[in-house]
Amino acid sequence: MSPLRSEARSLDTAVSDDIADAMRTFRDVRVAHVGSILADGAPHVVPLWFVWLPDGVYLTSRKRSQLWRNITRDPRVSLVVRRGEAWTEQAGVLVRGRAELLGREHPEVKKALSAWFEKYRSELSGLGFAAYTEQVHEPVVFVVRPDHLASWIHARELPT
DSSP states (O other), X not given: OOOOOOSOOOSXXXXXXXXXXXXXXXXXXXXXXXXXXXXXXXXXXXXXOEEEETTEEEEEEETTSHHHHHHHHOOEEEEEEXXXXXGGGOEXXXXXXXXXXXXXXXXXXXXXXXHHHHHTHHHHTTHHHHHHHHHOSSEEEEEEEEEEEEEEEOOSOOOO
16 A cells, blocks of 8 residues: 555545545544534534545434534535554544535435445444434435545554
8 A cells, every 4th residue: 555645635636546545544444523614613523434435435414413504504524534542553534525415315325325334234233223213313424525635644554
């Protein structure tokens, strides 16, 4: 795997390569921290489950949540996905883009949810799925197609 670049740039061929590297490196991480903008301009950050597919980062949230209200009003978001605890294990990526809410019938939703359920199968098995559906009455799916990327790496080796 080539090392991730550490500066944010507009999406072009080089950044596309960086995005492919980041997707491979971080796709198994369980949580992305998603930053959106509150109505008063203040930042709002929440941890969400996600799947990173070749055409974007797909996330789920609750309909009418603060995040949903924020991205409905202003779709600009940042995502941070990171791994490692000790300094020599840490690596991460910051992704900036626009969140696009996808309706239930949108053609990308089935593919994204299939990957999402596969990734989080262990958390959703047994009573997990019942607990999830009890707490998340109206899930929504949105996609962020990266237009800027910044990464950092202190880890000696990363999973491929």
